[in-house]
Amino acid sequence: MSTQQIPPRAYADSVQHENELNGLFRQSWLFAGLKLELQGNSHQGVRLGNTEIVLQCDEAGKPRAFLNVCSHRHARLCEPGKHRGFVRCPYHSWVYDKCGVPLSVPQKQAFPQVVAQPENFRLQEFACEAAGEFIFVRLAQDGPSLRDYLGSQYDFLEHASVGLDAVQDEFREEVGANWKVVIENALEGYHVPSVHSGTFMEVDGMSREKEAPRFFFDDARHSHLEHDANADWVARFKRMESKIGSWPWRFEHYTHHHIFPNLTVTSFMGYSFHVQRFDPTSAESTTVHSRTVGVKFEGATEAGKKMMEHIYADGHAFTKKVFAEDGAICAKVQAGVRQATKLAVLGEGIEDRVRHFQQAYVAAQPIEGQE
Ligand code: FES
Ligand SMILES: [Fe+2]
CATH class of the missing domain: 3.90.380.10 (Naphthalene 1,2-dioxygenase Alpha Subunit; Chain A, domain 1)
Structure with missing residues:
Protein backbone atom coordinates (compact mmCIF):
# COMPACT_ATOMS: atom_id res chain seq x y z
CA MET A 1 0.00 0.00 0.00
CA SER A 2 1.35 3.37 -0.86
CA THR A 3 1.54 6.02 1.81
CA GLN A 4 1.11 9.78 1.61
CA GLN A 5 4.04 10.27 3.98
CA ILE A 6 7.73 10.44 3.14
CA PRO A 7 9.58 7.44 4.61
CA PRO A 8 12.73 8.29 6.59
CA ARG A 9 15.13 6.70 4.10
CA ALA A 10 14.08 9.27 1.48
CA TYR A 11 15.82 11.94 3.58
CA ALA A 12 19.25 10.35 3.61
CA ASP A 13 19.54 8.12 0.57
CA SER A 14 21.88 9.26 -2.21
CA VAL A 15 19.95 7.36 -4.90
CA GLN A 16 16.76 9.14 -3.85
CA HIS A 17 18.68 12.42 -3.95
CA GLU A 18 19.87 11.77 -7.52
CA ASN A 19 16.35 10.80 -8.54
CA GLU A 20 15.00 14.05 -7.10
CA LEU A 21 17.53 16.12 -9.03
CA ASN A 22 16.53 14.35 -12.24
CA GLY A 23 12.86 14.25 -11.29
CA LEU A 24 11.03 16.88 -9.29
CA PHE A 25 13.86 19.42 -9.53
CA ARG A 26 13.58 19.24 -13.33
CA GLN A 27 9.78 19.20 -13.55
CA SER A 28 9.02 21.93 -11.00
CA TRP A 29 9.41 25.66 -11.47
CA LEU A 30 12.40 26.54 -9.28
CA PHE A 31 12.89 29.95 -7.73
CA ALA A 32 16.14 31.34 -9.16
CA GLY A 33 16.43 34.98 -8.07
CA LEU A 34 14.93 38.46 -8.07
CA LYS A 35 14.63 40.77 -11.07
CA LEU A 36 15.81 43.71 -8.99
CA GLU A 37 19.18 41.93 -8.60
CA LEU A 38 19.65 41.81 -12.38
CA GLN A 39 19.33 45.48 -13.14
CA GLY A 40 21.75 47.23 -15.46
CA ASN A 41 24.17 45.22 -17.50
CA SER A 42 24.69 42.22 -15.24
CA HIS A 43 24.22 38.48 -14.97
CA GLN A 44 24.18 35.87 -12.23
CA GLY A 45 25.45 32.32 -11.90
CA VAL A 46 22.94 30.10 -10.04
CA ARG A 47 22.82 26.39 -9.40
CA LEU A 48 19.35 24.83 -9.69
CA GLY A 49 19.20 21.18 -8.76
CA ASN A 50 22.12 19.62 -10.63
CA THR A 51 22.22 22.28 -13.35
CA GLU A 52 24.31 25.43 -13.43
CA ILE A 53 22.63 28.32 -15.15
CA VAL A 54 23.35 31.92 -16.08
CA LEU A 55 20.50 34.30 -15.39
CA GLN A 56 20.16 37.69 -17.10
CA CYS A 57 17.53 40.07 -18.41
CA ASP A 58 17.25 40.68 -22.15
CA GLU A 59 16.86 44.14 -23.75
CA ALA A 60 13.10 44.00 -23.14
CA GLY A 61 13.68 43.31 -19.43
CA LYS A 62 12.52 39.71 -19.63
CA PRO A 63 14.58 37.33 -17.46
CA ARG A 64 16.30 34.55 -19.40
CA ALA A 65 18.08 31.42 -18.15
CA PHE A 66 20.93 29.72 -20.01
CA LEU A 67 23.06 26.68 -19.35
CA ASN A 68 26.32 27.91 -17.82
CA VAL A 69 28.40 26.25 -20.57
CA CYS A 70 30.22 27.96 -23.43
CA SER A 71 29.16 27.00 -26.98
CA HIS A 72 32.80 26.94 -28.07
CA ARG A 73 34.58 24.27 -26.06
CA HIS A 74 32.28 24.00 -23.09
CA ALA A 75 34.05 25.98 -20.38
CA ARG A 76 31.87 27.09 -17.49
CA LEU A 77 30.96 30.68 -18.27
CA CYS A 78 30.70 32.22 -14.83
CA GLU A 79 31.05 31.39 -11.16
CA PRO A 80 28.02 31.38 -8.84
CA GLY A 81 26.97 34.89 -7.76
CA LYS A 82 26.56 38.30 -9.36
CA HIS A 83 28.69 39.66 -12.19
CA ARG A 84 28.80 42.96 -14.09
CA GLY A 85 28.71 43.26 -17.87
CA PHE A 86 28.06 40.76 -20.63
CA VAL A 87 28.71 37.04 -20.26
CA ARG A 88 32.32 36.49 -21.33
CA CYS A 89 33.88 33.06 -21.40
CA PRO A 90 37.09 32.91 -19.35
CA TYR A 91 38.73 30.44 -21.78
CA HIS A 92 38.91 32.20 -25.21
CA SER A 93 36.79 35.25 -24.46
CA TRP A 94 33.72 34.63 -26.55
CA VAL A 95 31.18 37.23 -25.45
CA TYR A 96 27.42 36.53 -25.45
CA ASP A 97 24.61 39.04 -25.75
CA LYS A 98 21.50 39.24 -23.58
CA CYS A 99 19.76 36.56 -25.67
CA GLY A 100 22.70 34.15 -25.34
CA VAL A 101 23.96 34.70 -28.89
CA PRO A 102 27.73 35.06 -29.50
CA LEU A 103 28.39 38.78 -29.85
CA SER A 104 32.11 38.75 -30.36
CA VAL A 105 34.58 35.98 -31.11
CA PRO A 106 38.34 36.67 -31.05
CA GLN A 107 40.08 35.82 -34.34
CA LYS A 108 36.71 35.45 -35.95
CA GLN A 109 38.14 34.55 -39.39
CA ALA A 110 38.73 31.08 -37.90
CA PHE A 111 34.97 30.68 -37.20
CA PRO A 112 33.18 31.61 -40.45
CA GLN A 113 30.12 29.55 -39.50
CA VAL A 114 29.72 31.48 -36.24
CA VAL A 115 30.18 34.84 -37.99
CA ALA A 116 27.63 33.89 -40.67
CA GLN A 117 24.94 32.62 -38.30
CA PRO A 118 25.75 33.44 -34.69
CA GLU A 119 22.20 32.53 -33.54
CA ASN A 120 22.95 28.89 -34.42
CA PHE A 121 25.56 28.96 -31.65
CA ARG A 122 23.41 30.46 -28.95
CA LEU A 123 23.60 29.14 -25.40
CA GLN A 124 21.18 26.40 -24.43
CA GLU A 125 18.14 28.07 -22.93
CA PHE A 126 15.59 27.02 -20.29
CA ALA A 127 12.02 28.14 -19.64
CA CYS A 128 12.18 31.24 -17.48
CA GLU A 129 9.26 33.35 -16.24
CA ALA A 130 8.65 35.83 -13.47
CA ALA A 131 5.81 36.52 -11.05
CA GLY A 132 6.47 40.16 -10.21
CA GLU A 133 10.10 40.29 -9.07
CA PHE A 134 10.37 36.55 -8.49
CA ILE A 135 12.17 34.69 -11.29
CA PHE A 136 11.52 30.98 -11.79
CA VAL A 137 13.20 28.48 -14.10
CA ARG A 138 11.90 25.14 -15.32
CA LEU A 139 14.67 22.79 -16.44
CA ALA A 140 12.34 20.31 -18.16
CA GLN A 141 11.31 21.28 -21.67
CA ASP A 142 7.61 20.66 -21.17
CA GLY A 143 5.35 21.41 -18.28
CA PRO A 144 2.75 23.83 -16.94
CA SER A 145 3.07 27.61 -17.27
CA LEU A 146 4.40 29.41 -14.21
CA ARG A 147 0.96 30.89 -13.55
CA ASP A 148 -0.69 27.45 -13.53
CA TYR A 149 2.10 26.02 -11.42
CA LEU A 150 1.94 28.76 -8.78
CA GLY A 151 -1.86 28.89 -8.54
CA SER A 152 -2.92 31.39 -5.88
CA GLN A 153 0.72 32.07 -4.97
CA TYR A 154 1.15 33.90 -8.27
CA ASP A 155 -0.99 36.81 -7.07
CA PHE A 156 0.76 36.87 -3.71
CA LEU A 157 4.19 37.15 -5.34
CA GLU A 158 2.97 39.87 -7.71
CA HIS A 159 1.41 41.79 -4.85
CA ALA A 160 4.50 41.41 -2.65
CA SER A 161 6.65 42.69 -5.52
CA VAL A 162 4.96 46.08 -5.67
CA GLY A 163 7.39 48.47 -4.07
CA LEU A 164 10.12 45.89 -3.39
S1 FES B 1 35.51 27.58 -24.35
FE1 FES B 1 34.50 29.43 -24.21
S2 FES B 1 35.53 30.71 -25.57
FE2 FES B 1 36.51 28.84 -25.80
FE1 LIG C 1 12.66 27.53 13.66
Missing part, protein backbone atom coordinates in the same frame (compact mmCIF):
# COMPACT_ATOMS: atom_id res chain seq x y z
CA ASP A 165 13.21 48.02 -3.27
CA ALA A 166 16.63 46.56 -2.56
CA VAL A 167 18.27 43.61 -0.85
CA GLN A 168 19.29 44.87 2.58
CA ASP A 169 20.83 41.77 3.99
CA GLU A 170 21.89 38.52 2.41
CA PHE A 171 23.66 35.35 3.47
CA ARG A 172 24.30 31.87 2.13
CA GLU A 173 24.78 29.07 4.60
CA GLU A 174 25.06 25.36 4.57
CA VAL A 175 22.81 23.31 6.80
CA GLY A 176 23.83 19.72 7.55
CA ALA A 177 20.48 18.18 6.65
CA ASN A 178 18.44 17.02 3.67
CA TRP A 179 16.49 19.89 2.06
CA LYS A 180 13.17 18.28 3.04
CA VAL A 181 14.19 18.33 6.72
CA VAL A 182 14.95 22.04 6.39
CA ILE A 183 11.68 22.81 4.59
CA GLU A 184 9.59 20.81 7.06
CA ASN A 185 11.22 22.67 9.94
CA ALA A 186 10.19 25.94 8.28
CA LEU A 187 6.60 24.70 7.94
CA GLU A 188 5.76 24.25 11.60
CA GLY A 189 5.80 26.43 14.68
CA TYR A 190 5.54 23.47 17.03
CA HIS A 191 9.32 23.52 17.63
CA VAL A 192 9.42 27.24 18.43
CA PRO A 193 8.98 27.13 22.24
CA SER A 194 11.55 24.34 22.47
CA VAL A 195 14.20 25.40 19.94
CA HIS A 196 13.82 29.18 19.99
CA SER A 197 12.98 29.70 23.66
CA GLY A 198 15.56 32.47 23.96
CA THR A 199 14.77 34.24 20.69
CA PHE A 200 11.35 33.95 19.11
CA MET A 201 9.50 33.71 22.39
CA GLU A 202 10.83 37.06 23.54
CA VAL A 203 10.05 38.87 20.35
CA ASP A 204 7.28 41.42 20.35
CA GLY A 205 4.77 41.60 17.66
CA MET A 206 3.08 38.23 17.54
CA SER A 207 -0.35 37.94 19.06
CA ARG A 208 -0.32 35.76 22.14
CA GLU A 209 -4.10 35.77 22.52
CA LYS A 210 -4.71 33.98 19.27
CA GLU A 211 -2.39 31.04 19.59
CA ALA A 212 -3.37 29.32 16.37
CA PRO A 213 -2.24 30.81 13.08
CA ARG A 214 -4.49 30.37 10.04
CA PHE A 215 -3.32 27.86 7.45
CA PHE A 216 -4.14 28.04 3.74
CA PHE A 217 -3.98 25.05 1.43
CA ASP A 218 -5.43 26.50 -1.78
CA ASP A 219 -2.84 24.73 -3.92
CA ALA A 220 -1.85 21.08 -4.02
CA ARG A 221 1.87 21.90 -3.74
CA HIS A 222 2.13 25.18 -1.87
CA SER A 223 0.82 26.47 1.44
CA HIS A 224 0.88 29.55 3.61
CA LEU A 225 -0.06 30.79 7.04
CA GLU A 226 -1.11 34.05 8.62
CA HIS A 227 -0.60 34.89 12.26
CA ASP A 228 -2.13 38.10 13.60
CA ALA A 229 0.18 40.83 14.82
CA ASN A 230 -0.60 41.84 18.38
CA ALA A 231 -2.70 44.92 18.94
CA ASP A 232 0.05 46.86 20.78
CA TRP A 233 2.46 46.39 17.94
CA VAL A 234 -0.05 47.54 15.34
CA ALA A 235 -0.88 50.56 17.51
CA ARG A 236 2.83 51.37 17.82
CA PHE A 237 3.17 51.44 14.02
CA LYS A 238 0.06 53.62 13.77
CA ARG A 239 1.63 56.14 16.16
CA MET A 240 4.88 56.16 14.14
CA GLU A 241 3.06 56.48 10.83
CA SER A 242 3.49 60.24 10.46
CA LYS A 243 7.27 59.74 10.75
CA ILE A 244 7.97 56.45 8.98
CA GLY A 245 5.60 57.15 6.10
CA SER A 246 3.53 54.57 4.28
CA TRP A 247 4.49 51.45 2.41
CA PRO A 248 2.81 49.79 -0.57
CA TRP A 249 1.19 46.70 0.93
CA ARG A 250 0.39 46.90 4.59
CA PHE A 251 -1.20 44.03 6.47
CA GLU A 252 -1.58 43.36 10.17
CA HIS A 253 -0.17 39.87 10.43
CA TYR A 254 2.89 37.72 9.92
CA THR A 255 2.69 35.71 6.72
CA HIS A 256 4.76 32.66 5.74
CA HIS A 257 4.51 31.16 2.25
CA HIS A 258 6.09 27.97 0.99
CA ILE A 259 6.28 27.68 -2.77
CA PHE A 260 7.14 24.12 -3.68
CA PRO A 261 9.85 23.03 -3.74
CA ASN A 262 12.55 25.55 -2.93
CA LEU A 263 11.19 28.96 -1.88
CA THR A 264 9.80 30.54 1.26
CA VAL A 265 8.65 34.16 1.46
CA THR A 266 7.79 35.64 4.83
CA SER A 267 6.83 39.09 5.97
CA PHE A 268 5.67 40.87 9.07
CA MET A 269 3.17 43.60 8.14
CA GLY A 270 4.69 44.02 4.67
CA TYR A 271 7.47 46.51 5.55
CA SER A 272 10.09 44.02 4.38
CA PHE A 273 10.11 40.56 2.85
CA HIS A 274 12.35 37.68 3.77
CA VAL A 275 13.09 35.46 0.78
CA GLN A 276 14.82 32.10 1.23
CA ARG A 277 15.95 29.68 -1.44
CA PHE A 278 16.80 26.08 -0.51
CA ASP A 279 19.36 24.36 -2.67
CA PRO A 280 19.97 20.63 -2.10
CA THR A 281 23.77 20.34 -2.24
CA SER A 282 23.83 16.63 -1.36
CA ALA A 283 21.54 14.02 0.16
CA GLU A 284 22.48 15.34 3.58
CA SER A 285 23.21 19.03 3.08
CA THR A 286 21.32 22.09 1.94
CA THR A 287 22.54 25.55 1.05
CA VAL A 288 20.14 28.25 2.16
CA HIS A 289 20.30 31.59 0.40
CA SER A 290 18.56 34.14 2.54
CA ARG A 291 17.68 37.70 1.55
CA THR A 292 15.86 40.45 3.34
CA VAL A 293 14.31 42.82 0.83
CA GLY A 294 13.09 46.25 1.87
CA VAL A 295 10.15 48.14 0.41
CA LYS A 296 9.77 51.77 -0.67
CA PHE A 297 8.41 54.09 1.99
CA GLU A 298 6.54 57.23 0.96
CA GLY A 299 6.73 60.40 2.98
CA ALA A 300 9.20 59.24 5.64
CA THR A 301 10.93 61.88 7.79
CA GLU A 302 14.62 61.62 8.72
CA ALA A 303 13.63 60.46 12.20
CA GLY A 304 11.29 57.89 10.65
CA LYS A 305 14.07 56.53 8.43
CA LYS A 306 16.26 56.10 11.51
CA MET A 307 13.48 54.22 13.28
CA MET A 308 13.08 51.84 10.38
CA GLU A 309 16.86 51.31 10.20
CA HIS A 310 16.76 50.19 13.83
CA ILE A 311 13.83 47.87 13.17
CA TYR A 312 15.67 46.38 10.17
CA ALA A 313 18.97 46.00 12.09
CA ASP A 314 17.17 44.17 14.92
CA GLY A 315 15.50 42.02 12.30
CA HIS A 316 18.84 41.02 10.73
CA ALA A 317 20.39 40.01 14.05
CA PHE A 318 17.24 38.09 14.93
CA THR A 319 17.15 36.29 11.57
CA LYS A 320 20.77 35.13 11.94
CA LYS A 321 20.18 33.82 15.44
CA VAL A 322 16.99 31.98 14.55
CA PHE A 323 18.71 30.57 11.46
CA ALA A 324 21.58 29.17 13.56
CA GLU A 325 19.12 27.55 15.98
CA ASP A 326 17.15 25.99 13.13
CA GLY A 327 20.35 24.79 11.41
CA ALA A 328 21.57 23.08 14.58
CA ILE A 329 18.28 21.27 15.19
CA CYS A 330 18.00 20.23 11.52
CA ALA A 331 21.44 18.56 11.80
CA LYS A 332 20.13 16.58 14.79
CA VAL A 333 17.05 15.54 12.83
CA GLN A 334 19.32 14.39 10.01
CA ALA A 335 21.37 12.30 12.44
CA GLY A 336 18.15 10.63 13.59
CA VAL A 337 16.43 10.23 10.25
CA ARG A 338 19.44 8.29 8.93
CA GLN A 339 18.65 5.52 11.41
CA ALA A 340 14.88 5.77 11.60
CA THR A 341 12.79 2.91 10.21
CA LYS A 342 9.23 3.93 11.04
CA LEU A 343 7.14 6.77 9.61
CA ALA A 344 7.09 10.07 11.50
CA VAL A 345 4.09 10.92 13.68
CA LEU A 346 2.47 14.12 12.43
CA GLY A 347 0.35 16.23 14.76
CA GLU A 348 -3.10 17.36 13.69
CA GLY A 349 -3.45 21.07 13.10
CA ILE A 350 0.03 22.21 14.13
CA GLU A 351 1.78 19.98 11.59
CA ASP A 352 -0.75 20.19 8.76
CA ARG A 353 1.64 22.13 6.54
CA VAL A 354 4.28 19.40 6.97
CA ARG A 355 1.68 16.82 5.97
CA HIS A 356 0.66 18.92 2.96
CA PHE A 357 4.31 19.20 1.88
CA GLN A 358 4.84 15.45 2.24
CA GLN A 359 1.77 14.77 0.10
CA ALA A 360 3.02 17.18 -2.57
CA TYR A 361 6.43 15.49 -2.50
CA VAL A 362 5.01 11.97 -2.76
CA ALA A 363 2.87 13.10 -5.72
CA ALA A 364 5.89 14.66 -7.45
CA GLN A 365 8.61 12.10 -6.79
CA PRO A 366 8.54 8.30 -6.76
CA ILE A 367 10.30 6.87 -3.71
CA GLU A 368 13.05 4.28 -4.18
CA GLY A 369 11.95 0.75 -3.39
CA GLN A 370 8.29 1.65 -2.99
CA GLU A 371 5.30 0.85 -5.19
